[in-house]
Amino acid sequence: MNDMPKIGFGTWKLKNTADTTQIIESAISCGYRMFDTASAYMNEESIGLAIKNTQCDRDDMFISGKLWNADRDNVRQACLNTIQNLGCEYLDLYLMHWPASKAVHDDWIDINNRVWKQMEELIEEGLVKHIGVSNFKANQLEELLKESTVKPFVNQVEIHPGFMQKSIIDYCKQNGILVQAWSPLGSGRLLKKDEIKILSEKYFKSPAQICLRWCIQNDLVPIVKSKNSERMASNLDIFDFELSVEDMKYLDNLPYLCSSGLDSETLTLFG
Numbered sequence: 001m002n003d004m005p006k007i008g009f010g011t012w013k014l015k016n017t018a019d020t021t022q023i024i025e026s027a028i029s030c031g032y033r034m035f036d037t038a039s040a041y042m043n044e045e046s047i048g049l050a051i052k053n054t055q056c057d058r059d060d061m062f063i064s065g066k067l068w069n070a071d072r073d074n075v076r077q078a079c080l081n082t083i084q085n086l087g088c089e090y091l092d093l094y095l096m097h098w099p100a101s102k103a104v105h106d107d108w109i110d111i112n113n114r115v116w117k118q119m120e121e122l123i124e125e126g127l128v129k130h131i132g133v134s135n136f137k138a139n140q141l142e143e144l145l146k147e148s149t150v151k152p153f154v155n156q157v158e159i160h161p162g163f164m165q166k167s168i169i170d171y172c173k174q175n176g177i178l179v180q181a182w183s184p185l186g187s188g189r190l191l192k193k194d195e196i197k198i199l200s201e202k203y204f205k206s207p208a209q210i211c212l213r214w215c216i217q218n219d220l221v222p223i224v225k226s227k228n229s230e231r232m233a234s235n236l237d238i239f240d241f242e243l244s245v246e247d248m249k250y251l252d253n254l255p256y257l258c259s260s261g262l263d264s265e266t267l268t269l270f271g
């Protein structure tokens with residue numbers, strides 16, 4: 001697919017089981033065409049089965065994969081493994097899941113540049129259509145852009161009302177990099193917050209629809225996950241209403257509500 005769909009379906013925490021194959025099949029039936037996968041989620045085969053079973057043309061799907069940190073010196077083989085597991089011939093998008101963390105690596109800039117060079121070669125070989133990054137802050141992107149030949153197509157970052165990370169969004173917009181918002185519902189935690197419930201009542205839309213619509217109106221591409229076919233359908237049904245300018249401002253400026261707490265500069269967990 002040439003154009004990236006406006007919403008993606010998340011696959012984190014889904015197990016590598018027949019249930020997951022069914023969930024992805026339901027998501028395809030609902031109308032999702034973009035699937036956000038990662039080798040670290042350890043469920044590529046179950047997702048691949050659903051992609052194989054679908055009547056949808058491969059060209060109508062947008063399949064995204066992520067390179068795990070342990071594969072930084074092994075990018076081509078990791079990408080080939082993902083393509084094989086997903087059974088999808090090529091990836092529409094391949095993301096560097098995490099930048100090398102400054103807290104772990106003195107040579108984090110060189111590591112990121114070395115990985116990126118290998119990712120650029122995947123495009124030349126036709127294994128992937130686009131390459132991008134995930135969890136990059138502005139200064140980490142700035143260093144990457146100095147050495148790169150291909151600009152990242154996407155930066156996938158944790159973003160939702162009450163955790164907007166505006167400096168990253170602004171930097172990406174200024175540099176023509178699309179922003180995908182992971183955990184657009186704060187992994188579900190946001191849906192119980194009064195700040196969101198108030199708008200849900202005002203617009204007669206679910207709290208999830210308010211969060212997802214906020215992403216769309218900020219030109220962010222939400223990557224949302226649901227195991228439930230009714231919720232997955234309603235999460236897609238966000239194109240028949242508009243949040244007012246005032247309500248967008250209100251949501252943009254909410255104080256901190258929640259987040260995963262994962263910071264790619266200080267993180268020591270993933271190496």
Ligand SMILES: NC(=O)c1ccc[n+]([C@@H]2O[C@H](COP(=O)([O-])OP(=O)(O)OC[C@H]3O[C@@H](n4cnc5c(N)ncnc54)[C@H](OP(=O)(O)O)[C@@H]3O)[C@@H](O)[C@H]2O)c1
Pocket residue numbers: 009010011012013036037097134135156157181182183184185186187188189191206208209223224225226227228231232234235
């Ligand atoms: N790049 C990265 O480092 C990174 C990190 C984290 C996540 N991601 C990606 O982002 C995706 C989404 O993030 P996420 O899975 O953390 O969380 P999310 O999409 O923000 O929220 C998912 C949670 O909300 C619930 N939910 C979904 N729709 C709902 C609705 N309409 N009403 C009520 N509850 C609803 C889901 O439960 P049910 O399933 O029961 O509906 C689930 O518990 C991930 O799956 C993954 O693909 C990327």
